Amino acid sequence: MSTATAQTAPAGTTSTAIRLPGADGRWRPVRLHEPRDWADHPEPYSSRVAFAAAHVVADPYADNTPGSPAGVDWDSTLAFRRGLFRYGFGVAEAMDTAQRNMGLDWVAVQQLVSRSAAQAAELGARIASGAGTDHAPHASSLGAVRDAYLEEVDFVQGTGSQVIVMASRQLAATASGEADYRAVLDPVLDRAEQPVILHWLGEMFDPALAGYWGSPDVPAATEAFLRLVHERSEDIDGVKVSLLSAEHEVGLRAALPEGVRLYTGDDFNYPELIRGDGEHHSDALLGAFAAITPAASAALTALDEGDLGTYDREMAPTVALSRHIFESPTFHYKTGIAFLSWLTGQQPGFVMVGGMQSARSPVHLARVFELANEARLLPDPDLAAERMLTWLAGAGLRP
Numbered sequence: 001m002s003t004a005t006a007q008t009a010p011a012g013t014t015s016t017a018i019r020l021p022g023a024d025g026r027w028r029p030v031r032l033h034e035p036r037d038w039a040d041h042p043e044p045y046s047s048r049v050a051f052a053a054a055h056v057v058a059d060p061y062a063d064n065t066p067g068s069p070a071g072v073d074w075d076s077t078l079a080f081r082r083g084l085f086r087y088g089f090g091v092a093e094a095m096d097t098a099q100r101n102m103g104l105d106w107v108a109v110q111q112l113v114s115r116s117a118a119q120a121a122e123l124g125a126r127i128a129s130g131a132g133t134d135h136a137p138h139a140s141s142l143g144a145v146r147d148a149y150l151e152e153v154d155f156v157q158g159t160g161s162q163v164i165v166m167a168s169r170q171l172a173a174t175a176s177g178e179a180d181y182r183a184v185l186d187p188v189l190d191r192a193e194q195p196v197i198l199h200w201l202g203e204m205f206d207p208a209l210a211g212y213w214g215s216p217d218v219p220a221a222t223e224a225f226l227r228l229v230h231e232r233s234e235d236i237d238g239v240k241v242s243l244l245s246a247e248h249e250v251g252l253r254a255a256l257p258e259g260v261r262l263y264t265g266d267d268f269n270y271p272e273l274i275r276g277d278g279e280h281h282s283d284a285l286l287g288a289f290a291a292i293t294p295a296a297s298a299a300l301t302a303l304d305e306g307d308l309g310t311y312d313r314e315m316a317p318t319v320a321l322s323r324h325i326f327e328s329p330t331f332h333y334k335t336g337i338a339f340l341s342w343l344t345g346q347q348p349g350f351v352m353v354g355g356m357q358s359a360r361s362p363v364h365l366a367r368v369f370e371l372a373n374e375a376r377l378l379p380d381p382d383l384a385a386e387r388m389l390t391w392l393a394g395a396g397l398r399p
Contacts, residue, residue, distance in 0.1 A: 018385045019399045020366040021392065027399040030370050032381040038294035041088040044126065045300045048274060048281070049238075049261060051128060052089040052289035052296075053097035054081055055337050056104060056112060060349040070099075070108035070353040077112070078119055080290075080346055087297035089289060090126030091116060092164065096205055097287040098130075099334055101169065103354020106135035110155060117159035128197055128285075131156045132166035139170045146184045153191050163192055164240065167201040169208040178214040178224040185228065195237035197263060197285070200225060202243040204330040218248065226255055233257040240265050240285045244330070249273055253280050267326040267333070271299070271315035275308065291325055291337050292318040295375060321371035324364075332359040336368050343369060343384040344377070350391065362395040 017031040044050075057080060058064045062071020081091050093116045094100060094109050104112070113129045120127035133139055136148035145168060156163050165188060175181050189196065203210040213221035229236055239256070241249055242265030250273070253262035264273045264282035273282040289296050299314035325336035335356055342350040351357055369378075369388045378384040392398070 016382065016385070018389060020370055020388070021363055021397050021399075023363050030373060032385060033373050033376050033378070035379050035381060036294075036376040038087075038298060039301070040086055041297045041301055042086055044088055044090070045304050047304045048300060049263070049283040050089050050289065050296070050300055051092040051126070051263065051285040052084045052293065053092040053095045053285060053287040054084060054290050055287075055334055055341065056098045056108075056353060057338070057341070057347040058349075058351045058353045060351050064103070064351055064353045064355060066103075066355045068354075070104050072108055072112070072353065073347065074111075074115060076347045078115060080341065081116055081119065082123070083346065084290070084293060085120075085123055085125040087293050088300070089293065089297070090128065091120060092285050093117070093127055093129040093161065095130045095164065095166070095199075095287075096201060096331075097290060097334060097337065099353055099356065100130060100132065100166070101134050101206065101208075102331070102334070103352065103356055108353070109135075113156055113161060114159050117161040121160055126162075128162035128164050129156045129159070130164045130166040130199070133168040133170045136170065140174060142174055142180055142183050145170045145174055146187055149184065149188045150191050153188055157193050162194060162197065162237070164197040164199055165189075165192075166199050167206070167209050167212055169206070172209050172212055175214060178227070181214055181224065182228065186232070189232050189235040192235060195235055197238050197240050198229065198236055199240045199265075200242065201265070204244060204328070205242055206331055218243070218245075222248070222252060226252075229260060230257050233260050236260050238263045238283065242266070244268050244326075246273055249282060250277065250280070253282060267322050268319075270322070271312070271319060274300075275303070275311065287333060287337060288318070288322040288326070291340050291372075292322060292375065292377060295377060317375040318377075321368070321375055321377070324367055324371055332356070335360040336365070339365050339368055340372055340377075343372065343387055344379055345383055350387075362392055362397055366392065 017029045019027040057073040057076035059071040059073040131152035133148035139145045213224045215221045238261030240263040246269040262282045263285035267288040295318050299311045302310035326333045
């Protein structure tokens with residue numbers, strides 16, 4: 001198999017091109033771009049609060065088949081988080097990006113939060129971690145769901161991490177309306193020792209969360225959500241909304257009480273939402289930032305400096321990559337993030353807990369490579385190309 005060809009290279013590219021497959025079975029040449037020397041930004045940003053939701057790196061020697069306990073490569077997992085701190089991001093830990101409800105069991109969650117919170121404390125970095133009810137999958141009464149939440153909240157804040165109150169499959173299945181949500185969540189907010197981040201995860205990320213906040217009608221659900229936020233604003237640092245609707249987010253953030261942040265979870269429209277409209281803006285808690293870390297850092301650095309033109313230019317090449325990674329079925333986006341982590345040399349292999357490396361096709365992953373290359377997010381293009389072609393060959397795809 002010919003892996004590369006040497007040709008006269010345009011400015012900004014190397015002399016190497018590889019061929020990648022499309023869904024039609026045709027192979028196209030893709031010239032590798034020179035790696036960019038991205039600037040470190042170890043301090044938090046001044047104009048926005050920015051969290052990256054991080055994935056877990058699976059241990060390639062462990063039995064990470066579907067249904068097996070998660071085997072995690074802790075060294076690589078923690079090193080990935082240090083990479084986020086290097087670029088000024090806080091870590092949103094043990095969220096859906098880390099495969100909560102999709103392979104990461106409660107035993108592994110506890111280890112993950114404990115290890116990550118300890119590292120963040122050592123390095124003086126910010127961390128917020130998910131507390132939900134996933135360790136009690138059979139909870140079928142409001143009291144049982146409430147108690148499951150309280151157990152996880154106690155654990156998370158016991159590690160020193162800020163709490164993210166995650167959307168709960170068990171609450172969605174048990175609650176019949178707004179009053180039921182309040183019966184569970186008011187005691188959870190009472191238990192929190194510091195203001196929490198309240199998470200609204202849309203059904204495109206988890207179909208089991210359809211009708212969250214007591215109604216399948218988004219405007220009605222939003223009204224219930226806002227009533228809780230306004231009444232408990234002193235207990236809420238911000239809300240993390242992942243509905244992939246910029247229009248909804250713009251309206252919601254304008255309706256929040258003063259002092260409550262809107263942390264965008266919109267991996268399609270994040271540049272304009274973070275940029276803001278001159279009156280309101282969104283902060284960020286994004287899985288996409290785990291994929292586009294240095295480019296997002298460059299953009300936020302420009303935003304801190306009031307340089308909107310540079311902010312727009314830095315963000316622009318990342319959008320196609322993020323939208324591809326998060327394309328439908330959106331809940332399989334974790335596969336693209338883990339694959340890109342492998343391509344960029346941040347983990348030794350491309351395996352995932354729960355066997356989720358199989359959740360995207362080789363053609364889809366080839367496009368991840370191509371778009372990351374266009375955004376100059378491959379720090380070692382030759383290594384990335386070698387790994388890409390090795391993966392394709394193993395899948396039976398050869399030009």
